[in-house]
Amino acid sequence: xxxxxxxxxxxxxxxxxxxxxxxxxxxxxxxxxxxxxxxxxxxxxxxxxxxxxxxxxxxxxxxxxxxxxxxxxxxxxxxxxxxxxxxxxxxxxxxxxxxxxxxxxxxxxxxxxxxxxxxxxxxxxxxxxxxxxxxxxxxxxxxxxxxxxxxxxxxxxxxxxxxxxxxxxxxxxxxxxxxxxxxxxxxxxxxxxxxxxxxxxxxxxxxxxxxxxxxxxxxxxxxxxxxxxxxxxxxxxxxxxxxxxxxxxxxxxxxxxxxxxxxxxxxxxxxxxxxxxxxxxxxxxxxxxxxxxxxxxxxxxxxxxxxxxxxxxxxxxxxxxxxxxxxxxxxxxxxxxxxxxxxxxxxxxxxxxxxxxxxxxxxxxxxxxxxxxxxxxxxxxxxxxxxxxxxxxxxxxxxxxxxxxxxxxxxxxxxxxxxxxxxxxxxxxxxxxxxxxxxxxxxxxxxxxxxxxxxxxxxxxxxxxxxxxxxxxxxxxxxxxxxxxxxxxxxxxxxxxxxxxxxxxxxxxxxxxxxxxxxxxxxxxxxxxxxxxxxxxxxxxxxxxxxxxxxxxxxxxxxxxxxxxxxxxxx
Numbered sequence: 001x002x003x004x005x006x007x008x009x010x011x012x013x014x015x016x017x018x019x020x021x022x023x024x025x026x027x028x029x030x031x032x033x034x035x036x037x038x039x040x041x042x043x044x045x046x047x048x049x050x051x052x053x054x055x056x057x058x059x060x061x062x063x064x065x066x067x068x069x070x071x072x073x074x075x076x077x078x079x080x081x082x083x084x085x086x087x088x089x090x091x092x093x094x095x096x097x098x099x100x101x102x103x104x105x106x107x108x109x110x111x112x113x114x115x116x117x118x119x120x121x122x123x124x125x126x127x128x129x130x131x132x133x134x135x136x137x138x139x140x141x142x143x144x145x146x147x148x149x150x151x152x153x154x155x156x157x158x159x160x161x162x163x164x165x166x167x168x169x170x171x172x173x174x175x176x177x178x179x180x181x182x183x184x185x186x187x188x189x190x191x192x193x194x195x196x197x198x199x200x201x202x203x204x205x206x207x208x209x210x211x212x213x214x215x216x217x218x219x220x221x222x223x224x225x226x227x228x229x230x231x232x233x234x235x236x237x238x239x240x241x242x243x244x245x246x247x248x249x250x251x252x253x254x255x256x257x258x259x260x261x262x263x264x265x266x267x268x269x270x271x272x273x274x275x276x277x278x279x280x281x282x283x284x285x286x287x288x289x290x291x292x293x294x295x296x297x298x299x300x301x302x303x304x305x306x307x308x309x310x311x312x313x314x315x316x317x318x319x320x321x322x323x324x325x326x327x328x329x330x331x332x333x334x335x336x337x338x339x340x341x342x343x344x345x346x347x348x349x350x351x352x353x354x355x356x357x358x359x360x361x362x363x364x365x366x367x368x369x370x371x372x373x374x375x376x377x378x379x380x381x382x383x384x385x386x387x388x389x390x391x392x393x394x395x396x397x398x399x400x401x402x403x404x405x406x407x408x409x410x411x412x413x414x415x416x417x418x419x420x421x422x423x424x425x426x427x428x429x430x431x432x433x434x435x436x437x438x439x440x441x442x443x444x445x446x447x448x449x450x451x452x453x454x455x456x457x458x459x460x461x462x463x464x465x466x467x468x469x470x471x472x473x474x475x476x477x478x479x480x481x482x483x484x485x486x487x488x489x490x491x492x493x494x495x496x497x498x499x500x501x502x503x504x505x506x507x508x509x510x511x512x513x514x515x516x517x518x519x520x521x522x523x524x525x526x527x528x529x530x531x532x533x534x535x536x537x538x539x540x541x542x543x544x545x546x547x548x549x550x551x552x553x554x555x556x557x558x559x560x561x562x563x564x565x566x567x568x569x570x571x
Contacts, residue, residue, distance in 0.1 A: 059187025060150045061171050062215030064164060064178075066224040067257075067436045073164055073178070075150035075171060079133035080126040085117045087143030094139045101136050102128075126169055127151045152178075158266035159231045160222065162282040163258075163434070165382075166269045175280060177220070177434060179382050187215040219436045221257035226250055226544045230260040233539040234518070238264050241501075241523035241532055247284040248536065249417040250544060251515045253506060255440045256421065256430030258379070259514070259544070261285075261414075286383045288410035289519065292484030292529070293347045294504040295373065295416075297423060297455045299404040300340060302367040303355050304451040311341045311454060317350040324398045329353050329405075345461040347468045347483060349405045356404030357397065364400065365392035370446040371419040372429065373411050379432040387411040406484060417517040420504050423459070423480075424512030427452040456480050460509050472503055472534035474542045476552035480512075481505020481537065483529035488522065498522050501532035507541050508553040514544055 064073035081102065090110055099106040102125040109124060116122045126149065128136070133146050152167040154160075165176020173182035190212030230248045238246045250260040263283045267274040281287070303309040320334030331350050335342070343351035356364060368374065374389025388410040390399065402408045411419075414432065422429045428443035459480035462469040468483040484502035487494040501523055506515040518533040518540075526532060 057190035057212040058148055058150060059189050059212040060214050061187060062185040062217050064218045066220055066222045070224045071155055072160060073152060073154050076153050078127040078149055078151045079146045080149050081124045081136055082145055082147055083122050083124055084120050084143045085113050085122060089142055092141060094141050098139055101132060154269045157268045160227050161266050161269045162263045163261050180380055181218055185215040185218055188213040221434055221436045223259045225547050226260040229543045230262045230540045233536045234262050235264055237520055237536045243520045243523045245521040247413045247519045249284050249413050249517045251417050251421055253421050253424040253512045253515050255437050256432050257437055258434050284413040285381045286385050288385050288387050288412055289500055290407050290486045291411050291416050292406035292486035292502055294482045294484040294502050295406040296344060296352050297482060298367050298371055299352055299356050300455050301447055301451045302359055302364050304454055305448045306359055306363055309340050312339045314339050315351045315354055317348050322350045322353055324401055327398050341458045344458040345467045352404045353401040356400055361392040361395050361400055371422055372415055373419055374409055377414055377418050377432045385412050387415055413517045413519050416504055417515055420506055420515040422446050423452055424506040424515050468530040469534045471530060472537045474538055476555050477507050477545060478509035478554045479505060479507050480509040485529045499527040501527055501529040503529050503533035503537045505537060510553040513550050516541060
C-alpha cells in the first residue's frame with residue numbers, strides 16, 4: 001500500500017508553496033528595505049530626474065525715468081506658454097481651445113511642435129496677459145507650461161519713442177537709449193531648484209541656485225513736460241504745413257543736457273505692428289542736413305575775430321545777387337547797402353558771402369569746426385552721424401561763399417543745437433548728455449567770447465519787426481536766434497519746391513538758459529523758416545521757460561502792460 005496518500009501529497013505541496021511565498025515575500029521586503037532605507041540613492045535620483053527641475057528666475061529690466069522721476073519705460077510681468085514635445089498629446093481635444101486662446105491655427109501649432117520635436121522646450125506664444133495665461137493653464141494639458149517673463153511698456157507712447165528706443169521680445173535693448181545703456185538696464189536672471197507635479201506645476205521650492213538681480217534705474221536728462229510740449233507743437237506744425245517730417249531739440253545751455261528731443265513721424269512702441277524703421281530712427285541725431293542761414297552767425301564771428309569787420313561795417317549787397325563763376329547767389333530782396341548787423345537781421349546771402357570771401361579759408365573752417373559743425377557730439381546715442389565739413393584745402397570760391405550761408409556742409413539738428421549752446425555761453429561749449437547731471441560740467445572754450453557777445457546782440461534783432469524771425473518772439477523774454485530756409489538735395493541736385501525750414505536760437509538772451517533747434521521737412525506752400533519753424537520755437541520756448549521758472553528779462557514796464565502779460569483784463 002502506498003504510504004503517500006493524496007492528502008499527504010497535497011499537504012506537502014502546500015507547505016512548499018507557502019515556504020516559497022514566504023521566501024519571496026522576505027526577499028521583496030528585504031529589497032524594499034534596502035532600496036528605501038539602506039540604499040535609497042538610486043530611487044531618489046530617478047524620482048528627482050522626473051520631478052526635480054532647475055527653473056529660471058526672471059530679473060526685470062531697470063526702469064527709465066525722466067529728470068523729474070516720471071516713468072518713461074518700465075518692464076511689466078507677463079507670461080509665455082511653452083511645451084515639451086515629449087510630453088504632449090496633440091490628439092487631446094482641448095488643444096483646439098488652446099489654439100483659440102493663443103490666436104494661432106491648430107495646424108500651425110502642430111507643424112511648429114513637430115519641427116522642434118527633438119527639443120524639450122518650445123515656445124508657443126509669448127507675452128500673454130495674466131488672465132489669458134490662467135485660461136490656458138486651466139485646460140490642464142500635459143506638457144503645456146507657463147513661464148513668467150517681462151515686457152517693456154512705454155507710458156508716453158510715441159512722444160519720446162525715438163529717443164528711448166525699444167527692446168526685443170527678450171527685453172534686450174535694440175535701439176535708442178535702450179541699446180546704449182542695455183548693460184545697465186538689463187538684469188541678471190537667477191535660478192532655483194523646484195519639485196514639479198505631473199502637470200508641470202511647481203509644488204515645492206528646494207533651493208535657490210542663483211539670486212536674480214534686477215537692472216538699474218536710469219534717470220535721463222529729458223524733462224517729460226518739455227518733451228510733450230515740443231511734440232505737440234511740432235506735430236501741429238507738420239500737420240498744418242503738410243510736411244513730410246520734423247525734428248526739435250531743446251538743450252540746457254548751463255549743463256549740456258538734452259531736455260527734449262522730438263521727431264516726426266513717430267510710432268507707438270507699445271504697438272509693435274506699427275513699427276517701421278523709417279519712423280523709429282532718431283532723425284535729430286542720425287540724419288544730416290544743410291543748415292542754411294542758421295550758420296551765418298559763425299561766419300560773422302570769424303570776421304569779428306579776424307578784426308576785419310565791425311557790426312556797423314557797411315556791405316553793398318546791390319543788386320541783390322552775386323555772380324561767382326557760373327553760379328548766382330541771390331537774396332530774397334535787394335537790401336542795398338547794409339551793415340554787418342543788418343546782414344544777420346535780414347539774412348542776406350550776398351552780404352555774408354562777400355564777408356566770407358574776404359576771410360582766410362583756414363579761419364572760417366576753424367570756426368565751424370570748433371563750434372562742432374560736421375563733428376559728432378559724443379552724446380553716446382547709437383548711430384549718431386558725424387556730418388560733413390569739407391577740408392578748407394578743397395574749397396573753391398563758390399564753396400567758400402556757399403558755406404557761409406549753410407550750403408556745402410552737413411550737420412545733425414543736435415550738432416546745430418550744440419553749436420548754439422556755445423553762442424549762448426559766450427563761446428563755451430558744454431558736453432552733451434542724455435543722462436541727468438547733478439553737477440554742471442566744466443565748459444571748454446571754442447569761440448572768442450567778445451565776438452560771440454557781439455553776435456548775440458545781432459541775433460536779438462532777428463526777432464524784431466524788421467527781422468526774419470519775428471514769429472519766434474516770446475512775451476516777456478528777450479530772444480536771440482536765426483532763421484534758415486534750405487533747398488533739399490535730390491539725386492540730380494537741388495530740387496524745385498522742396499525745402500527745409502529751420503529756426504535756431506536761445507533764451508533769455510540776457511542770460512541764456514535754453515537753446516533750441518526746429519526743423520520742418522518739406523512744408524507745403526509757405527516754406528520760410530521764419531514762417532514755419534519760428535512759431536514752433538516760440539510756443540515751446542514760452543512753455544519751457546515757465547516750467548523751469550526762468551525769470552523774464554523783457555517784462556514791459558507799467559501796471560497796464562504787466563497786468564496784460566498776466567492775462568488780467570484791464571480797462
